[in-house]
Every structure is written in C-alpha cells, then in structure tokens.
Amino acid sequence: AQKVTQAQTEISVVEKEDVTLDCVYETRDTTYYLFWYKQPPSGELVFLIRRNSFDEQNEISGRYSWNFQKSTSSFNFTITASQVVDSAVYFCGLVDNYGQNFVFGPGTRLSVLP
Amino acid sequence: SQTIHQWPATLVQPVGSPLSLECTVEGTSNPNLYWYRQAAGRGLQLLFYSVGIGQISSEVPQNLSASRPQDRQFIxxxxxxxxxxxxxxxxxWTSPGRLPEAFFGQGTRLTVV
Known part of the structure; x- marks a missing residue:
C-alpha cells in the first residue's frame, strides 16, 4: 500500500527564516509521482510541484526548492526567506503511474510570523 | 479547459439524516475521481476513488458510500x-494517460449537529 508521512505537524518560523518541510513515502511501484500542495486558510488546494520517480534532480522555483532522494524515499520542500503569505498547510502526495490511488500525508501547518 | 464542480459549499445536517454530495467534472473523459475528507485540523483522508463508471474503491470502512452513475459524476x-x-x-480528479495531477473542487464544509 502507498503511504506518505509528514512527521512535522506544525512549524512556526519568523519571517525571512528558511524552513524545510519533510516528506517520506512508501510505495512498491517503480514508477510513481510525488507532489506538494498548499492549502491556504480558504481551503482550496494549490498545486506546487510534481516530480516523477525517475527524475531525482533537485528543483528550484523562486523561493521554493525541492530535494528528492530516492535512496531515503524522501521529497523535502524548502522555503527560503519565508513570508507571512507562506502560512498554510502543506501536503505531500503520492500517486502511481496510472494516476490512481492518490494519497497524501497528514500535512504540515506552517505559520510564518511577522 | 477542465473544471470541477462540487456542491454545496456548506451544509449543516442533523445526526441521523441522509447525505448526498455531488461532484462533476467538465472538459475531460474517463477521469479518475476521488473523495477526500479533512477533519478539523487534520490531514486529507482518502475515502473513495473510482477509475470508471460503477467502479468504486473504498479506502476506509465507514458510514459513507460513493457512486459513479456517469463518467464525470461522483456522488x-x-x-x-x-x-x-x-x-x-x-x-x-486525475486524468489517466497524462502526467498525473490532482485537480480539486472547492470543497464542502459539512457540520453534523
């Protein structure tokens, strides 16, 4: 069965600090996709990134970066120079190659304080 | 373009009453469809997913059921x-045969009183 673990339930940082959100996954599939979504207070889920299991290159998008390490089954997300608008719940997700059985971790609530 | 409609946005129901939440997708065919529940302050729990009409997979035994009477309708x-x-x-929903990405509806906030 597929499973995603986000060990950090809540994180609080002060604005401009860097913060890393951890994600560890379990799957028996050799081909799969990993995701990060952001859920602001309004409730809708906002897509941030998708990464397939064959692409272990780290990715940077503005203040966001992702570190995919297949050897440790981790897909961590770092926000550099955090801002108050980054405050949200962040979900790490996993889906098989057919787009079925899309599961998420329990989420990490990030609070960025001014 | 693809869109997903979910209604109602909020619902207050008494204990023991029935429930029906509807979700429809536009602009795609044969989508994979999902229902998730998020309890207050908790994560996303996958309840049901469906890969086709009449095909429902249940992830957690519970008081709920799901049906897919049409290709782009999930109840x-x-x-x-x-x-x-x-x-x-x-x-x-996610679209089979393409790079997978889950597109979410706006959600229904259900309060049972």
Whole structure:
C-alpha cells in the first residue's frame, strides 16, 4: 500500500527564516509521482510541484526548492526567506503511474510570523 | 479547459439524516475521481476513488458510500449521518494517460449537529 508521512505537524518560523518541510513515502511501484500542495486558510488546494520517480534532480522555483532522494524515499520542500503569505498547510502526495490511488500525508501547518 | 464542480459549499445536517454530495467534472473523459475528507485540523483522508463508471474503491470502512452513475459524476452519500462525519469534503480528479495531477473542487464544509 502507498503511504506518505509528514512527521512535522506544525512549524512556526519568523519571517525571512528558511524552513524545510519533510516528506517520506512508501510505495512498491517503480514508477510513481510525488507532489506538494498548499492549502491556504480558504481551503482550496494549490498545486506546487510534481516530480516523477525517475527524475531525482533537485528543483528550484523562486523561493521554493525541492530535494528528492530516492535512496531515503524522501521529497523535502524548502522555503527560503519565508513570508507571512507562506502560512498554510502543506501536503505531500503520492500517486502511481496510472494516476490512481492518490494519497497524501497528514500535512504540515506552517505559520510564518511577522 | 477542465473544471470541477462540487456542491454545496456548506451544509449543516442533523445526526441521523441522509447525505448526498455531488461532484462533476467538465472538459475531460474517463477521469479518475476521488473523495477526500479533512477533519478539523487534520490531514486529507482518502475515502473513495473510482477509475470508471460503477467502479468504486473504498479506502476506509465507514458510514459513507460513493457512486459513479456517469463518467464525470461522483456522488458521496450516507443513509444516516454521525457527528464524526463532520469535516471538509473534497472531490478531486486525475486524468489517466497524462502526467498525473490532482485537480480539486472547492470543497464542502459539512457540520453534523
């Protein structure tokens, strides 16, 4: 069965600090996709990134970066120079190659304080 | 373009009453459809997913059921609601044969009183 673990339930940082959100996954599939979504207070889920299991290159998008390490089954997300608008719940997700059985971790609530 | 409609946005129902939440997708064919529940302050729990009409996979045994009477329609139901059914319900879809990405509806906030 597929499973995603986000060990950090809540994180609080002060604005401009860097913060890393951890994600560890379990799957028996050799081909799969990993995701990060952001859920602001309004409730809708906002897509941030998708990464397939064959692409272990780290990715940077503005203040966001992702570190995919297949050897440790981790897909961590770092926000550099955090801002108050980054405050949200962040979900790490996993889906098989057919787009079925899309599961998420329990989420990490990030609070960025001014 | 693809869109997903989920309604109602909010719902207050008494314990023991029935429930029907509907989700429809436009602009795609044969989507994979999902129902998630998010209890207050908790994560996203996958309740049901469907890869085709009449095909429902249940991830967690519970007081709820799902049906897919049409290709792009997914319904979440209950015959008798419990207090523990309160939460934020999200419908989502992914498109098979493409790079997977889950598209979410706006959610239904259900309060059982």
């Amino acid at each position: 979440l139901s209950s015959k008798k609601l419990l207090l523990s059914d309160s939460g934020f319900y999200l419908c989502a």
